[in-house]
Amino acid sequence: MSLLVVENLQRAFGGVKAVRGVSFALAAGEVLALIGPNGAGKSTCFNLLNGQLRPDAGTVRLDGVDLVGLPPRRIWRLGVGRTFQITATFASMTVAENVQMVFLSRAHRLLGLWTPAAGAFRDEALALLDRVGMAAQADRPCGVLAYGDLKRVELAMALAGDPKILLMDEPTAGMAPGERQDLMALTSSLVRERGLAVLFTEHDMDVVFGHATRIIVLDRGQLIAEGPPDAVRADPRVQAVYLGSPA
Amino acid sequence: MSFYLVQFLSGLATAATLFLVSSGLTIVFGVTRIVNFAHGSFYMLGAYIGWSLIERWGTTPMGFWGGVALASLAVGLLGALMEVGLLRRLYRSPELFQLLATFGVVLIVQDVASAAWGAEDLLGRRAPGLKGSVDILDQPFPLYDLVLIGLGPVVLGLLWLLFNRTRWGTLVRAATQDREMASALGVDPARLFTGVLFLGSALAGLGGALQVPREAVTLHMDMAIVVEAFVVVVVGGMGSLTGAFVASLLIGQLQAFGILIFPQITLVLVFLFMAVVLVLRPYGLLGRAEDAPPTAASTGPPLVLASGLGRWAPALLLAALALVPLVAGDYTLIVLTEVIILALVAASLHLLIGLGGLVSFGHAAYFGLGAYGAALAVKHLAAPMPLALAAAPLLAGAGALLAGWFCVRRSGLYFAMLTLAFAQIAWSVVFQWYGVTGGDNGILGVWPPGWASGKAAYYWLTLALAGGTLLLLRRAAFAPFGYTLRAGRDSALRAEAVGIDVRRHQWLAFALAGASAGLAGGLYAFSKGSVFPTLMAVPVSVDALVMVLMGGIQTLSGPVVGAAVFHLLETQAMSLTDWWRLGLGLVIVLLVLVFPKGIAGFARDLWLRRVDR
Numbered sequence A: 001m002s003l004l005v006v007e008n009l010q011r012a013f014g015g016v017k018a019v020r021g022v023s024f025a026l027a028a029g030e031v032l033a034l035i036g037p038n039g040a041g042k043s044t045c046f047n048l049l050n051g052q053l054r055p056d057a058g059t060v061r062l063d064g065v066d067l068v069g070l071p072p073r074r075i076w077r078l079g080v081g082r083t084f085q086i087t088a089t090f091a092s093m094t095v096a097e098n099v100q101m102v103f104l105s106r107a108h109r110l111l112g113l114w115t116p117a118a119g120a121f122r123d124e125a126l127a128l129l130d131r132v133g134m135a136a137q138a139d140r141p142c143g144v145l146a147y148g149d150l151k152r153v154e155l156a157m158a159l160a161g162d163p164k165i166l167l168m169d170e171p172t173a174g175m176a177p178g179e180r181q182d183l184m185a186l187t188s189s190l191v192r193e194r195g196l197a198v199l200f201t202e203h204d205m206d207v208v209f210g211h212a213t214r215i216i217v218l219d220r221g222q223l224i225a226e227g228p229p230d231a232v233r234a235d236p237r238v239q240a241v242y243l244g245s246p247a
Numbered sequence B: 001m002s003f004y005l006v007q008f009l010s011g012l013a014t015a016a017t018l019f020l021v022s023s024g025l026t027i028v029f030g031v032t033r034i035v036n037f038a039h040g041s042f043y044m045l046g047a048y049i050g051w052s053l054i055e056r057w058g059t060t061p062m063g064f065w066g067g068v069a070l071a072s073l074a075v076g077l078l079g080a081l082m083e084v085g086l087l088r089r090l091y092r093s094p095e096l097f098q099l100l101a102t103f104g105v106v107l108i109v110q111d112v113a114s115a116a117w118g119a120e121d122l123l124g125r126r127a128p129g130l131k132g133s134v135d136i137l138d139q140p141f142p143l144y145d146l147v148l149i150g151l152g153p154v155v156l157g158l159l160w161l162l163f164n165r166t167r168w169g170t171l172v173r174a175a176t177q178d179r180e181m182a183s184a185l186g187v188d189p190a191r192l193f194t195g196v197l198f199l200g201s202a203l204a205g206l207g208g209a210l211q212v213p214r215e216a217v218t219l220h221m222d223m224a225i226v227v228e229a230f231v232v233v234v235v236g237g238m239g240s241l242t243g244a245f246v247a248s249l250l251i252g253q254l255q256a257f258g259i260l261i262f263p264q265i266t267l268v269l270v271f272l273f274m275a276v277v278l279v280l281r282p283y284g285l286l287g288r289a290e291d292a293p294p295t296a297a298s299t300g301p302p303l304v305l306a307s308g309l310g311r312w313a314p315a316l317l318l319a320a321l322a323l324v325p326l327v328a329g330d331y332t333l334i335v336l337t338e339v340i341i342l343a344l345v346a347a348s349l350h351l352l353i354g355l356g357g358l359v360s361f362g363h364a365a366y367f368g369l370g371a372y373g374a375a376l377a378v379k380h381l382a383a384p385m386p387l388a389l390a391a392a393p394l395l396a397g398a399g400a401l402l403a404g405w406f407c408v409r410r411s412g413l414y415f416a417m418l419t420l421a422f423a424q425i426a427w428s429v430v431f432q433w434y435g436v437t438g439g440d441n442g443i444l445g446v447w448p449p450g451w452a453s454g455k456a457a458y459y460w461l462t463l464a465l466a467g468g469t470l471l472l473l474r475r476a477a478f479a480p481f482g483y484t485l486r487a488g489r490d491s492a493l494r495a496e497a498v499g500i501d502v503r504r505h506q507w508l509a510f511a512l513a514g515a516s517a518g519l520a521g522g523l524y525a526f527s528k529g530s531v532f533p534t535l536m537a538v539p540v541s542v543d544a545l546v547m548v549l550m551g552g553i554q555t556l557s558g559p560v561v562g563a564a565v566f567h568l569l570e571t572q573a574m575s576l577t578d579w580w581r582l583g584l585g586l587v588i589v590l591l592v593l594v595f596p597k598g599i600a601g602f603a604r605d606l607w608l609r610r611v612d613r
Helices: A042-049 A072-077 A095-106 A122-131 A147-160 A177-194 A205-211 A229-234 A236-243 B002-032 B039-057 B061-085 B095-117 B143-165 B167-177 B179-184 B189-211 B221-236 B241-261 B263-280 B309-326 B330-355 B364-381 B385-407 B412-432 B455-478 B480-490 B492-497 B502-528 B538-551 B558-576 B580-594 B598-612
Strands: A002-013 A016-027 A031-035 A057-062 A080-083 A165-169 A197-201 A214-219 A222-227 B133-136 B139-142
Touching: A002 A042, A002 A197, A016 A042, A016 A057, A016 A197, A016 A222, A031 A042, A031 A177, A031 A205, A042 A165, A042 A197, A072 A080, A072 B492, A080 A147, A095 A122, A095 A147, A095 B480, A122 A147, A147 A165, A147 A177, A177 A197, A177 A205, A205 A229, A214 A229, A214 A236, A222 A229, A222 A236, A229 A236, B002 B039, B002 B133, B002 B139, B002 B143, B002 B167, B002 B189, B002 B221, B002 B241, B039 B061, B039 B095, B039 B189, B039 B221, B061 B189, B095 B221, B095 B412, B095 B538, B095 B580, B133 B143, B139 B143, B143 B167, B143 B189, B143 B241, B167 B179, B167 B189, B179 B189, B189 B221, B221 B241, B221 B263, B221 B412, B221 B538, B241 B263, B263 B385, B263 B412, B309 B330, B309 B455, B330 B455, B330 B480, B330 B502, B330 B538, B330 B558, B364 B385, B364 B412, B364 B502, B364 B538, B385 B412, B385 B502, B412 B538, B455 B480, B455 B502, B480 B492, B480 B502, B492 B502, B538 B558, B538 B580, B538 B598, B558 B580, B558 B598
Parallel strands: A031 A197, A031 A214, A080 A165, A165 A197
Antiparallel strands: A002 A016, A002 A057, A214 A222, B133 B139
């Protein structure tokens, strides 16, 4: 049973058709990689899925609920978490407070004027930070963290929303090779523990073929291949897109 | 029919002056990204210098026009001087600092002009050869205004040639499009910017000097014109010359015909027009989307709730303040009452700036609305003081809910301009709605009842209400409400992606800040016994900003410290010298250039350095 069903998604910027009729489905337990050369429309696809952009046509359904036209915050409440290509965290807060914010938001407690926020959901936040290996830095300001650590904080923030689906836009960009494998291994184990579904984009093919359970390939706004890693690797169209074809 | 034609022509004459001034403002903004408050002061200086030269030589056409040109050049040089001495150091500063620094120049020019030309209004000589009027369809129309009407398009044409047909103009346009790229191409930005400030200021000076035959030269010209020029530039699209021209024409006509249709609300009309344009076309008629400019405190150190004794410091301070009437005399209590009221104004503004990154340039509106809320309740409803004091935050909060709905739709400079516009709307309503508010005469006789009329009693009342609200604002900063506000400031993208409705939260914060300032206004009204429209004027908004800046943006105690120091300085300086505006202006410039973290921030840095050692 698919969690997320995307049908005929389209979006143009002026005359440029960035996404041209993309359809795919995502089931719980899957780690789906969305790959393609630069400019293929990957980030646009992501922004269409989480509501930052509105599609010109097509449908996005989560558990049968139509997401098109909803703002990102509503889509998040329905169970779609997200990490960004360029990390976005609350720089003036500590690592723990960043995660606590998400718990407060989930509990609809953002308007509280009296009880200090520092103690709210702190244990829950620390447990998540422990899971992503950031517990030791829980009380450091986010503004001073190394890039790879910020990616982990983002993952913890996404998990704090208790998502059904995790959208990760280049989750390992800017990380050292060892760190990359660690983070994706962690993601895979979280998928198994929590029955999540993950959709991620990535340029590092080692990461993609090492951790994806299934791969879809985008080129110039259209899906050109879909399948398990081995099949995609062998697909001549994919090889043509990545290596260039004489034709 | 002929009447309307003449009305139309006088609208065009107004538009010509507006365009001269606002073209300079928009050119300067386009290149430096600084909104120059002092632009109105350059206009005023142009008028004063022009007046002096025309008095001396203005009997012949050569002397008159030569004087106008010379005045324009002199003002241009002053603008270049300001670029070299001040603006050059601020290009990378947050916009709040830039706005405040140029406002410091406004204050300095005020006192200098008053010393040089006196406080009396000056009536200038009419332009030789253009003193009469012509009959247009049997209606007389001043000849000089016809010349002005012609001048607008001529200046637009000359500027167009300058920017499109000269190397210098091309470089300026390149720098407007992309500053980094221009300097990468080997353009020396420093010299270019100095030249741009010269040109922009000379245009303001020209506009001012050309007014000499039309109206009296006064010390109030600066704020009046700069606020109108802001509106023109924002409506036209910031940085767009053609936009400024079109907006000048529209606003000139709006004023000419608005006075026929809505004589009571001419002042409001212009700002309403701007608000509507900004909501419909976020970047003005011909503006292009700017990269969102950074806000005053886009990041800051984490707020940490003090432990140990520090946690009780605010409560201890309140307790100590409660004991003051036992030892202090009436004068001390009056000053302290004012300090506490101002501290609440500053703290409520700090909620927006320090936590939300929302630089409001019109916070005085809510202070004033609160004062009027209380005064109107007393005057028209004969309300007892407790009821009137409750009306203060209600009216201010309602006003903030209304204005905030528009303002939070924009960020950065546009937010600042919108808040300024709404403050001017509130001021205009109070100023022009004579029947209800008494207009310029204000409302008198707003005194506390017997039980609260003693200085000590009113001090305690103020301490309880304002101090209690200050504590609430402090709690709110550490509570989820304050955290959420900071979250939206730190990263709106991330905040929206974890379910936070950033705009709605900022709107609520705007209302909370407005209501708090309103309570301060109500307390102020009863402490003074009267209210006047000046409570809502731009200088009061700027005072509040200076208090926040003086205390330090990134600390919660900052605004309270800033309000205390500012008010003590002001009351002391005003009793000692007539030059307090000059002094305040210099203090602002000094703060921005040397102590950008303010007193509390500076003290905290010192403390941390000592602890580290």
